[in-house]
Amino acid sequence: MIEFHQVHKAYPVQGHTITALHPSDLRIETGQVFGLIGHSGAGKSTLLRLINRLEEPSGGRIVIDGEDITALDAQGLRRFRQQVGMIFQHFNLLASKTVAANVALPLQLAGELGSSEIASRVSQLLQRVGLAEHAHKYPAQLSGGQKQRVGIARALATEPKILLCDEATSALDPQTTGQVLQLLAEINRELGLSIVLITHEMDVIRRVCDQVAVMDAGVIVEQGPVAQVFLHPQHATTQRFVRESEHVDEGEQHDDFAHVSGRILRLTFQGEATYAPLLGTVARETGVDYSILAGRIDRIKDNPYGQLTLALTGGDIDAALARFRAADVHLEVLR
Amino acid sequence: MSESLLATWLPNVDWQEIGYASLDTLNMLGGSLLFTVLLGLPLGVLLFLTGPRQLFEQKALYGLLSLLVNVLRSVPFVILLILMIPLTVLITGTSLGVAGAIPPLVVGATPFFARLVETALREVDRGIIEALQAMGASTLQIITRALLPEALPGLIAAITVTAITLVSYTAMSGLIGGGGLGDLAVRYGYQRYQPDVMAVTVILLLVLVQVLQTAGDKLVVHFSRK
Structure with a gap:
């Protein structure tokens, strides 16, 4: 379970302070697919990066499975991050390494497995994401959807308990988006790991998430089960996202x-x-x-x-x- | 037949001397390039890491390193050659020959190479660094496992440019008795007015530069995966 207790984030920009996240409480149950939706600049990316402390909180406590991760030292933080996978909008694969080497990287960094164990784990992971025959290609030789599959395999390499998805489908075409979302749902179901994803598309939330939080200007304005929020949106921002997902324009709705x-x-x-x-x-x-x-x-x-x-x-x-x-x-x- | 033809066209060229001078140039180049890379690579990495909005942003340290690099780069190499003489004697025991030329060459080229390294590392997508951080990589792991391999084509290009710069520097080190093809060009070609010697040395230097550039370009292509 991921818990935020009055977590906030502010940083100075040219003399004045920008608040990316106002003090927020949040609870993400283990095994859930939790969606964060918001327009760019709403603070969703900051909130996601607070979970593995790529962003340092300005205050508040983040507790994951009973452990206060805001109190971890550098060593502890590195070990904690090995239990949290992350995938990215632009995949962030190493262009200089093959698909197999990219997936092996987190295991090599952790340094717990021998090279033969790493090789067999890598081939299992590539099997799971359907890329076994591309193991020796370089990322530049793959399509966007295939690159994201490599990203997913890499994120799962250390058998994490949480998977963070940073706009994982925003750079993909609709069909590929569907396939990647399906893969994420399958992983959630079969491995039982928690997934936290951020997106600006209500459709992504509707297709894979159990719970959703809507963000606007650094504040969580609405949250709950997806069906509840999607079918009976209360906040104006949520209503706008729902309308956008139906391709209804503002004039028609009024x-x-x-x-x-x-x-x-x-x-x-x-x-x-x-x-x-x-x-x-x-x-x-x-x-x-x-x-x-x-x-x-x-x-x-x-x-x-x-x-x-x-x-x-x-x-x-x-x-x-x-x-x-x-x-x-x-x-x-x-x- | 061919020998007599060469003797007619190039009356002053002593091929044995050209051979020694070429070897000296190659030795100076090899030795100085080796130490330039050994010193410049860590310096470049440090410049990158301490630079604005980077992993270890350190305004004061970056400012200091940056100033040092700029000072060394703005001293004309000819002046550096002369200024370095006492230090060179301290390091190598002589200020003459190949051994005497290498320290000033290294000091002249290292700041230049370090800047090129810094630039090559900046070209690496920030997302890669973030991905490595998210995996729990230490800073050393980020540098050795991601930054340097990803920047490899850029680093090879930087080494190529530096090697070619060093070729022209070795020619200048002839001024302080450094030996090599440049020295030959100055002493025989210029001072004794033997244009044939001048022409041969310049052609050999040109061939060297051409070979370095071609080899460097080939390696860059070989290691590029984009």
Whole structure:
């Protein structure tokens, strides 16, 4: 478990102080995929780097599995960092070393294994990320997605308990992004390690994360389970991220359907309820007519969800609302 | 036939003397390049590490090293040759010949090479240093396992440029009795006005520079993985 207790970070820039992270508390349970989302400059990168102390906190305590890592000396910090893997937006592979040598590097630095053990560990890792046949190539000969796979193999080499992902898919095309996210989810499931990732895309959060924290101007403005935050965003920043992920532009969203008659409501389905034929049933039983004004049906991690904005006209609208309230859906009456 | 032709065209050239002078030049070059790299590489690494926004940012130390390097680089090499004579005698026991030439050559070239090393290291992506830190690498490991291997093509290019600079410096060391092809060019070609000797030495120096540059370029390509 990763705990932040009133951790903050400020640094001087040309005479005045910039606060990258205001005093923040955070709890990341072991085995979770935890997403941090924010625009550039929101402080998410700083927060991520505080976890392995690439950034030194200006104050507060960071406790990981009961150990106060803010109190570690240089030696202790190096040993701690060997238990925390990290992957990067631009991969940060050594151009002068082969794929296999890049993956072997953290093991050589740790100096605990002999060269034959390192070689067999490296081939296992490359197998896992699907790059066994590229072991003797140099990074420049690989595609972006392959480079990130090497980065992941390298980060996993020392069998870390935490994996930090710094915008790991931001430099990749959509298809490759999907493959890398799938690999991360698989690693999380099979190895049980905690993953903390930062991104500016809500879609990345939706696809792999269990929990999410939204950052804005050095403050965590909203956090919780992904389904909760994604389907019922409270803070303006979160709402904007959700809209961006649906490719809805601001103007469209401000349209409150003034020209549409009838009651307007939003239904949110999750899990099996997504597939229940609720709308048709209610319409038939209460005689209301419905038109769908906006909607999305997709998955959050592995769970299906649907969210529909409806206009109801005619029939017994109160009875219809009562039926929706009684059903396994979340109902908001917008008008 | 060919010998008589050479004798006609190059009446003053004593080929044995040219041979000795060439050997002296190569010895001066080899010896001074070796010590320049041995001293300049750590100095360059130190300049890099203590530089602005680097791993061991040390404003005062960096300022001091930087000043020292700049002072040595701004002294004309001819003056350095003469200023160095007492120190050279202290180190090698003589200020003459190949042994006497090497200390001033090293002192002249080391600051130049150290700057080139600093620049080559700065070319290494900062993300690589961060990745190594995140792996728990010590600073020494970061330097030996990442910075130097990643900068290798740049370092080879720096050694090439330095070697060629040293070739022209060796020619000047003829002034203080350093020997070598440059010395020959000055004593016979210039002072005794024997243009054939001048031409032969210059051509040999040109060949040497050409060989160094080509070999350096080949090595840079060989070690480049980008």
